[in-house]
Amino acid sequence: MTARLPVILLAVCFFSTAVNVSFGQTFWQAGTGDWFTAANWTLGVPDAGSATAFDAVIDNGGTAQLQSAGGSVRRLRVGRLGGFGELLVDGGTLNVTDDLHLAEGVTGGAAMRVQGGATVNAVDTVVQFSSDDNCLFQITGAGTVYNATTSFIVGRAGNGVATLSVDGGAVLASGTSSISSNGGFGTATVDGAGSRWSTTGAFNVGNVSAGTLNILNGGTVHVGTALAISNTSNVNLNGGTLRFSTATGLNRLAYTAGTIQLSGNRTLDTDATVAFLYGPFLSPPASISILMGKALKVEGDANQFQNNRTVTVNGGSLSSTNHTIGLLTNGGGFVVVNSGGTITTTSNVTLGDVANAFGTATVSGAGSSWNIGGSATFGSVGTGTLSILDQALVHVGSALSINSLSTVTLNGGTLRLNTISGLNRLTYSSGTIQLAGDRGVGADATITALYGAIPTLPTGKGLTVGGTATLTKPLTIDGGAFKSTSLAVGAGGSLIFNHGVLELTGGSVSGLANLVVPANGEFRASGAATTRITAAAGSIITATGALTLGDAALPNGFYSNGDIAVGANVVTLADANDAVLDSGAMMTIGAGGIPGTLAAANGLTLDFGGNVIGHGAIDTPNSAAKPLINNGHITGASPAEPITLAGYVKGVGALDNVDVTGTLAPGFSPATVTLGSVAYAGQLEIELGGTALGSFDRLEHTLGAGIAQLGGSLIVSLINGFDPALGDSFEFLTAAGGVNGTFAAETLPSLAGGLGWNVNYSANSVVLEVAATPSFTADFDEDGDVDGNDLLQWRGDFGGPGSDADDDGDSEGNDFLLWQRQLGSVPAVAAVPEPATFAPALLALVLVARRPMPHPLKKNRRS
Structure with missing residues (x-):
């Protein structure tokens, strides 16, 4: 039995291999x-x-x-x-x-x-x-x-x-x-x-x-x-x-x-990896350059010692925890940031850290920046020099210290800080100072030192307050720029805005009776500038976000005779009466294909010569008591990007590429108004005071494409005791580019003496006509009698809404029976066969009429 065991095991192994199965698999x-x-x-x-x-x-x-x-x-x-x-x-x-x-x-x-x-x-x-x-x-x-x-x-x-x-x-x-x-x-x-x-x-x-x-x-x-x-x-x-x-083999890195991204601390002017990737170093003053599209991130500290070499961030970026230049005696280095390059130091920067050491940094050009999360110390023992030029930014998160023989030069750029020491070593030729937090203009020592005891911002200089700016002395903007989150005018304070830029970023205005935006002055804002606004000719108001302008409690809460850029924002004009855009006003709504909205809860007046252009909506009440009075020009960007008018619109001004979803009541009494392309989706009110031109409202679509897109409701009223007579007609709408569609509903005044209205639509006009009211309900062709022609009209209308003698909404056999009854009452019957002899023919017509027939398009509608 034992002797047979190897044979059995061999057989088991063979079997397992053959079926591709092993234990546990x-x-x-x-x-x-x-x-x-x-x-x-x-x-x-x-x-x-x-x-x-x-x-x-x-x-x-x-x-x-x-x-x-x-x-x-x-x-x-x-x-x-x-x-x-x-x-x-x-x-x-x-x-x-x-x-x-x-x-x-x-x-x-x-x-x-x-x-x-x-x-x-x-x-x-x-x-x-x-x-x-x-x-x-x-x-x-x-x-x-x-x-x-x-x-x-x-x-x-x-x-x-x-x-x-x-x-x-x-x-x-x-x-x-x-x-x-x-x-x-x-x-x-x-x-x-x-x-x-x-x-x-x-x-x-x-x-x-x-x-x-x-x-x-x-x-x-x-x-x-x-x-x-x-x-x-x-x-x-x-x-x-x-x-x-x-790393090894960096020569195989494309x-x-x-x-x-490099771990640990790095010495930028001696590190072999940095030199290989961004250098190489040759002999002083050779440098490394971080070009556009490339970035060096040092996880620890970035240091520059004594080799007099330059680190240039030329459109690229450099980041580290701390950055120190000049760590050894009689040595130092240079940093140049330009062409939109950026340096980010999450903690602190030191230039000239030991005796006789130096560090020099220059940040220049639009988009170039050095963002320092902590403090910046220039010349703690040695010498540090910083130049901020030509729209560049240096952002210091906390304290800026300018010590010993060090200097900071600001000429056309922006310097942001919290606190500063050594202010006398700041050379401020032009540019903007940004101060963190709330500041008292007139009480803050830094502002006083930089802009004077009675602060003045001349051309080329700007002041930005990160929080609320409280004016306790007069602040004069005389060509410069002032920016804050909110503006409060306290005791002893005032705002003298001669020209330049005033900007609010999302906050509010308080203590200011009237914000006057002067010629050559720009007011940029988002938030709630809920004070009286008076904008002169040549001024600019720019919305940088949702914005409320004016004082809803004052009858002169908002007035502008300058430019207003709404952009893709909602701008609300507040006034106890109608807000006013005068003859020099130019308002632009929408930006980059994105619509904007102008809202005025108590109405809006656009004076003669004033303009509103762009893409979006003018949101005013659809009420004659709070109208949009348009005596200027409201022009949408295109038929695909119109301006929508949701309120009650009156006046003699022009409209083009406009959708009316509210009410259009042209003129102030009957008037002839020149328009471009208008879509009538709301109500059109037409007044008739006579038959002569000028005595009734007339809309002439001749500007631009000149298309009238009809829809909505037509509402006609008689004024000045006018009593239309039979045959009177009123061509109240013409369109050089064509009339498309019809009014969905018509409200027409009642006329005495058996008279009624026809609304006649043609390719380029719409005409109101006074006609005799039909004496017989079976006068289907509306020629004043009931005859064989009416029978032919009924046949053509059979199954549709025309030839409806019994007023049940369609044309069918009952309407034929009414025609038959009224046929004997017509004055002239000679042309129509007697009913008894006409019966076979009538029966044939009825049978033919029951077949589906196309309905002719009627250009005339009678109301």
């Missing part, structure tokens, strides 16, 4: 199917805690789909020993307690995709373990996370190519990482904002064979320690971020654009 045996369906596996669903199915293999050409939480396996093989395998993890979770290999064996490719916010955890992961066939691994989508706690390898061995992509905001985290680690071929791409591959340890690109790493479009590769790039491999950085501590 469960094999995928379906095509495309659910991971959690037991029948899809040879030994049931894999489970890392199982005694019989703790490992899993997908190598039959099928695709396993894991789409819910709870996936668990010890070892996972996707693509193995000549068989292709594919795994999709979509929104689920999968825990691999040991290693995960793709494409294991001499042949057999693999594909794996993790997406939809899924989470996969593994100890080690190898993409392309040893196969000569290709392998694809994709981690995609925001919220999708792949964790490889020990290592992640792309292309370990074999002649196949391993391709990894991390995109769409997905995250790959690993202990260490390698691309083409042991003779394999690997390519990895991290693409898109939020997409990230991070390691706590080293990252190797290439070893025996070549590897490629692409970091693109906001993607990030974060290397915890050392980055090594072999001499046959490539790293491409174009718009993303690459972080490391140390740095087109993006950010290099």
Whole structure:
């Protein structure tokens, strides 16, 4: 019995190999199917805690789909020993307690995709373990996370190519990482904002064979320690971020654009990595330059010692925790920021930190800035020099100290600070001073020192208060600029606005009886400027957000004879009566294709010569007591971007590219008004006081395209005792570009003596006509009698709304019977056969009329 045991064991081993099953391994045996369906596996669903199915293999050409939480396996093989395998993890979770290999064996490719916010955890992961066939691994989508706690390898061995992509905001985290680690071929791409591959340890690109790493479009590769790039491999950085501590093989880095992030403190004028990437240093005064599209981020402090070298941020950016220039005696350095470059120092800046050391910084040009989160100290012992020129900004978060022989020059730029010492060493030729917090203008020592005991802002100088500015002495804006969140005028204070710029950013105005915006003066604001506003000819009011202007308690609460830029905002004009835009006013609504809104709760007057242009709405009440009186010009940007008038509109001014959704009552008494293209979606009120031109309202659409788009309601009234007679007609609307549509409803005055109205529509006009009211309900052709022509008219209208003798809304047999009854009453019957002899013909007509017939378009409507 014992002698037969080896034979039995050999047979068992042979059998196990033949059916591709070994103890603990469960094999995928379906095509495309659910991971959690037991029948899809040879030994049931894999489970890392199982005694019989703790490992899993997908190598039959099928695709396993894991789409819910709870996936668990010890070892996972996707693509193995000549068989292709594919795994999709979509929104689920999968825990691999040991290693995960793709494409294991001499042949057999693999594909794996993790997406939809899924989470996969593994100890080690190898993409392309040893196969000569290709392998694809994709981690995609925001919220999708792949964790490889020990290592992640792309292309370990074999002649196949391993391709990894991390995109769409997905995250790959690993202990260490390698691309083409042991003779394999690997390519990895991290693409898109939020997409990230991070390691706590080293990252190797290439070893025996070549590897490629692409970091693109906001993607990030974060290397915890050392980055090594072999001499046959490539790293491409174009718009993303690459972080490391140390690096070798940087000559294989193609740095087109993006950010290099370096751990620890860095000495900018001696650091070899900085020099290689942004230099190189040659001999003094050689420099490094960070150009547009590139950024250097130092996680610790950025220092410059004594080499008299220059760090130029020429359109790019430099950031660090602290920045010190001049740390050694008799040495120092230079910083130049220009062409829109930026430096961000989250803590403090020191220029000239030790005796006889110096630091010099120049920030110049629009968009160029140095943002300092903490304090800035110039010449703590040595000498510091800062120049802020030509629209550049230096923002100091807390205290600015100008010591010893140091100087700060402000000439055309902006300096922001909280407190300042050494103010006498500030040379202020032109530009803007920004002061944090609330300030008393007239009481604040810094403001007094800079602008005088009675503060004056001349041309070229500006003052910005970050909070509320309280005036306790007169403040004169004489060509300069003053800006604050809110403005309060206290005892002893006043505002003298000669010319220049006054700006409020979202706050309010108090204590000011009348804000006068002068010629050559601009008032920029958002928030509530709820004080009387008087804007002179040549002035400008610019809304920078939602804005209320004027005093609703005053009958002269708002008046402007200048320009007003509403933009894509809501601007409300407050006045106890109608707000006034005088003859020199030019108001622009909307910006960049986005509509704006002008609102006036008590009405608005646009005087002769005044203009409102753009795209948006003028929102006034639809009430004759609070009208929009338009004696100027209201012109929309185009028919597709009109100005909508929602209120009651009267006056003799022009309208073009305008939609009337409220009421249009032209003139003040009957008037002829010249218009462009108008869409009548509300009410049109027409007054008739006679038949002569000028005695009734007339709308002539001759400007621009000159199109009248009809709809809404026509309301006609008689004035001055006028009593129309038969045959009177009134061409009250003409349109050179055409009349489109008809009025949906007509309200016409009653006439005595059997008279009524016709509203006649033609291609280019609408005419009101006084006509005789039909004597007979069966006079379908409205010629004053009932005859055979009326029968023909009834036949043509049969089934439709015309020829409706019984007034039931349609034309049918009852209307024919009424025609037959009224036929004997017509004065002239000679042309119509007797009823008795006409019956056969009538019957034939009735039968024919019951067939569907087209209804002729009637140009005339009688009311």
